[in-house]
Amino acid sequence: MIRAAVIGVGAIGRHHARVYTELENVELAAIADPDESRRAALANRYKIATYPDHQSLFEHERLDVVSVAVPTVLHHAVAMMALERGIHVLVEKPIASAVPEARQLIDAAAARGLTLTVGHVERFNPAVIELKRRINTGELGRIFQYQAHRLSPFPSYIRDVGVVLDLATHELDLMRYVVGSEVEHLHAETGRHVHHRHEDMLSGILRFGNGVVGVLDINWLTPTKVREARITGERGMFLLDYLKQEIYFYQNSQAPHDWDAMALFTGVGEGNMTKIFVNKVEPLQAQLRAFVDAAERHTPPIVSGGDGLRALALAELLIASGAEGRVINVAEEAARRGWPIAVGT
Numbered sequence: 001m002i003r004a005a006v007i008g009v010g011a012i013g014r015h016h017a018r019v020y021t022e023l024e025n026v027e028l029a030a031i032a033d034p035d036e037s038r039r040a041a042l043a044n045r046y047k048i049a050t051y052p053d054h055q056s057l058f059e060h061e062r063l064d065v066v067s068v069a070v071p072t073v074l075h076h077a078v079a080m081m082a083l084e085r086g087i088h089v090l091v092e093k094p095i096a097s098a099v100p101e102a103r104q105l106i107d108a109a110a111a112r113g114l115t116l117t118v119g120h121v122e123r124f125n126p127a128v129i130e131l132k133r134r135i136n137t138g139e140l141g142r143i144f145q146y147q148a149h150r151l152s153p154f155p156s157y158i159r160d161v162g163v164v165l166d167l168a169t170h171e172l173d174l175m176r177y178v179v180g181s182e183v184e185h186l187h188a189e190t191g192r193h194v195h196h197r198h199e200d201m202l203s204g205i206l207r208f209g210n211g212v213v214g215v216l217d218i219n220w221l222t223p224t225k226v227r228e229a230r231i232t233g234e235r236g237m238f239l240l241d242y243l244k245q246e247i248y249f250y251q252n253s254q255a256p257h258d259w260d261a262m263a264l265f266t267g268v269g270e271g272n273m274t275k276i277f278v279n280k281v282e283p284l285q286a287q288l289r290a291f292v293d294a295a296e297r298h299t300p301p302i303v304s305g306g307d308g309l310r311a312l313a314l315a316e317l318l319i320a321s322g323a324e325g326r327v328i329n330v331a332e333e334a335a336r337r338g339w340p341i342a343v344g345t
């Protein structure tokens with residue numbers, strides 16, 4: 001049995017704990033959280049050891065894998081201590097609160113041959129996986145634009161980071177993954193309307209190396225939760241609802257039927273709309289299963305530390321663009337800041 005622990009059992013960490021108890025080859029050994037009522041609730045439900053902080057957890061437990069689900073500013077310190085103890089780590093997204101911290105985590109895991117993965121859970125959303133499969137087979141033809149809307153009411157308990165690090169990092173990771181290219185330059189408008197310190201609104205534009213344009217509409221100001229993407233290409237548009245795990249395809253009736261004639265793309269007309277079947281699963285369960293498998297088999301995780309670093313770097317640059325009102329060339333700015341942002345390194 002793989003011995004697992006969860007550090008931080010708030011909104012998301014308590015689900016990590018539950019899912020570990022549902023995996024066949026995993027034993028949830030313990031959790032850590034300074035909040036006494038949260039500790040008591042889980043101790044009672046799962047009959048496990050609990051600790052008020054990560055240090056005492058590491059002192060008393062022999063662990064194989066750990067989920068780090070503490071507030072973002074603590075990701076680096078907690079994940080680093082786990083890696084130094086020889087434990088495989090899944091750190092919630094964003095990987096850390098600054099790029100150099102992310103780099104240190106990646107290096108520490110690599111030096112010890114440990115798995116480090118990041119909780120970009122939408123990669124395990126079956127609707128995203130189906131979308132990616134269809135895009136890979138060329139169903140959309142050339143992609144023009146990936147437009148993402150991730151909107152929520154204001155979560156008053158998130159005080160350490162703004163909406164760009166908290167929510168936009170999901171879409172930055174997904175866009176890189178689905179589009180299959182890296183961002184060359186970006187521009188953002190940001191706003192702070194409710195949060196005491198950080199931005200709570202982002203309108204961002206990204207230009208990928210393969211020409212795709214990414215559009216980010218992200219905020220904590222909308223009184224309902226929206227998680228949607230529209231991916232438009234030569235043959236039509238996919239509409240993705242991340243929450244419902246649904247995909248619709250809107251066909252461009254004027255797209256040439258012959259693949260070879262695609263170069264002759266001339267127009268757009270309204271065609272058939274199809275709802276695509278998606279076999280719904282809990283993304284978090286798929287994510288934790290993949291993490292444990294990668295740790296056990298020493299295979300590369302589906303979301304690497306490098307992926308987490310890239311999403312974080314782009315998020316930091318969007319914040320800078322919004323603050324300074326300028327278009328940012330990613331490679332130039334990364335070099336200027338001394339950021340090693342090549343993925344996989």
Ligand SMILES: NC(=O)c1ccc[n+]([C@@H]2O[C@H](COP(=O)([O-])OP(=O)(O)OC[C@H]3O[C@@H](n4cnc5c(N)ncnc54)[C@H](O)[C@@H]3O)[C@@H](O)[C@H]2O)c1
Pocket residue numbers: 007008009010011012013032033034035038052053054069070071072074092093094119120121157166
């Ligand atoms: N992947 C996702 O979809 C997703 C969703 C929600 C949150 N998150 C991420 O998960 C992290 C936690 O977010 P949340 O919404 O669960 O926050 P939260 O505030 O609800 O939970 C954080 C918990 O960590 C505990 N904590 C603080 N310091 C600790 C320490 N030293 N040791 C152990 N526990 C400690 C807090 O008491 C709290 O219970 C954030 O980084 C967030 O970005 C990811």
